Amino acid sequence: MSLTFQQIMKLMLSGLLETLYMTIISTAAAYIIGLPVGVLLTVTDKDGIKPNKTLNTSIGFVVNVLRSVPFIILLVAVMPITRAIVGTTIGSSATVVPLVIAAAPYIARMVESSIKEVDRGVIEASHSMGATTLQIVLKVLIPEAKPSLLLGAAISITTILSYSAMAGFVGGGGLGDIAIRYGYNLGKTDVMLVMVVVLVAIVQLFQAFGGWFSRKNDRRIR
Amino acid sequence: MKEDYIIEIHDLNKTFTSEGKSIQVLDNINISIRRGEIFGIIGLSGAGKSTLVRCMNLLERPTAGKVYVDGQEMTALTEKELRTARQSIGMIFQNFNLLMQRTALDNVCFPLELVGMKKKQAREKARELLATVGLSDKEDEYPARLSGGQKQRVAIARALATNPKVLLCDEITSALDPTTTQSILELLKDLNQKLGVTVIVITHQMKVIEQICSRVAIIDSSHIEEIGTVDEVFRRPKTAAAKRLLYSRGEHIDKFTGRGKLLRLVFDGSSTDRPIIAEMILKFGVIVNIAYADTKNIDGRMYGHMILQLPEDEGLVEQILGYLDDEGISYSEEG
The missing domain is CATH 3.30.70.260 (ACT domain)
Incomplete structure (x- = not known):
């Protein structure tokens, strides 16, 4: 029995809300962890403002390990942690946990590369005025890297969105879950297609908005 | 009577080490700069002049030797003391090094924020400084919309914000056209006279030294070759290095038969x-x-x-x- 248009739309709407919920909560949480870690990676780099080889290498190692585990494996591997935190391993709230664990190191690297773009001359000038490391981070590095950080955020949020769709394989909720259940398991290609189209649309929207917002915030543009 | 020196450099050496190889950039430098003067340091690129000026505010730590600024031994200070000491040493750069995401006014506020001045008070002070450098009408402009000369004026206002006793100028006119160079040099001379701030000018351009400096040091391959009044040094250079630098454009006379x-x-x-x-x-x-x-x-x-x-x-x-x-x-x- 095939689904009516109305049924598909109803499914789509609930999937959309779940997907947005997972994506936004995960991105926010992943930034809370990833932003400071990214800053720390830049600051402790050998060319950074407070070089610390041991710290830099250890953080870099953990970040690389987490980055190299395929998300679908991470999803299953962290289930005990997920259960401990959320109480279940099924549904969109449960998916947030592996999403944050996968996205935080990714964001840390994005933040690192954005902050490394800040002109060394400006950092030197700040030193010449007697700025502390914390002042340089808060008043120079982050504000000067803002347009690049925002663009990185747009890329990160779309990556997290596509990860969230993958969580559908383990009953993670959202558009990806519906696409897999109806399309792959039940052979309802039309349902799958609708979900995929919506996913594509959200990615486009996030990316376009991110680009626009980054440009709007960039004072280097005349 | 003992001379009143604001900067004294004694037996300064600086060696950079990278990948096991060490390069001596500054070799046994001795310079004393008088309070209130405009002192020039001229040399070709690679001579070590930029490193020398960075040794004055310890952006570069000397390998050996002592640096005194206003009687304080910079080389003996802790990181924290050094940060405080730097507030009385302004610095201006070739590439301006302004914060690109801040307006002209907020750029001048920056060093005041660093010392914890209240925002309202800082803005007031920054406005005065922008007026001093002739940029009152550009307060709300971002650096991207300013010309090179205007950017350098903002940088000068920023460097003056904490009432420094010394102003270090690292090739500040090298990215500017001749007319703008002229006006920036006049501004510096003016500030030197009005505020009594000691100015140290690093350049490879003779005309910069001729125009505003009272004394000059010639630096060539890590050494100070000559030091004296601009008149003395430029009119009668004693060393071969100084002659080479000052007369570099006359070299083709060798071919003259x-x-x-x-x-x-x-x-x-x-x-x-x-x-x-x-x-x-x-x-x-x-x-x-x-x-x-x-x-x-x-x-x-x-x-x-x-x-x-x-x-x-x-x-x-x-x-x-x-x-x-x-x-x-x-x-x-x-x-």
Whole structure:
């Protein structure tokens, strides 16, 4: 029995809300962890403002390990942690946990590369005025890297969105879950297609908005 | 009476080590800079002048030697003390190094924020400083919308925000056109006179030194070659390195063939624009060859240098030298 248009739309709407919920909560949480870690990676780099080889290498190692585990494996591997935190391993709230664990190191690297773009001359000038490391981070590095950080955020949020769709394989909720259940398991290609189209649309929207917002915030543009 | 020096550098050495290889950038530097003067350091790129100026506010830590700024031994300070000391040493750069995401006004506020000044008070002070550098109408502009000269003015206002006693200027006119260079130099001279701030100018441009400095040090391959008043050093350079730097554009005279002796005349502004060479030729009826000349007339005074090839007659040469002595023109024989 095939689904009516109305049924598909109803499914789509609930999937959309779940997907947005997972994506936004995960991105926010992943930034809370990833932003400071990214800053720390830049600051402790050998060319950074407070070089610390041991710290830099250890953080870099953990970040690389987490980055190299395929998300679908991470999803299953962290289930005990997920259960401990959320109480279940099924549904969109449960998916947030592996999403944050996968996205935080990714964001840390994005933040690192954005902050490394800040002109060394400006950092030197700040030193010449007697700025502390914390002042340089808060008043120079982050504000000067803002347009690049925002663009990185747009890329990160779309990556997290596509990860969230993958969580559908383990009953993670959202558009990806519906696409897999109806399309792959039940052979309802039309349902799958609708979900995929919506996913594509959200990615486009996030990316376009991110680009626009980054440009709007960039004072280097005349 | 002991001289009042604001900066004293004693036996400074700086060696950079990278990948096991060490390069000595500064070798046994000794400089004393008087309070309130405009002191120039000139050298070609790679001579070590930028490293030297960074050793004054310890952006670069000397490998050996001592640096005193306003009586304080910079090289002995802790990181925290150093940060405080830097607040009384302003610095300006070739590439301005402004915060691109802040307006002109907020750029000037930046050093005041660093010392914890209240926002309202900081903005007030920043407004005054922008007025001092002639940019009152550009307060809300972002650096991307300012010209090179305007950016450098913002940078100067920013450097002055914490009322520094010393202003370090690292090639600050090298990215500017001649007219803008002129106006920035005038501003510096003005600030030096009005505020009494000591200015240290690092440059490879002779005209920058000629225009605003009272004393100059010539740095060449990690060494200070000469140090003295601009007049002294530029008119009668003693060392080969100084001559090479000051006269670099006259090198092609080597190719000049002819048997008469070559004489370099130096015009230091003490002679007027009277046609001295023409008068000399008429007076002695000699033919001299102008092998090279680079002179300019500033306010009716002649600056620069010229290389003449003299006749072979020794007696005539004597007379010509006598004439030049009488006219107060300094000269030296070229090898």
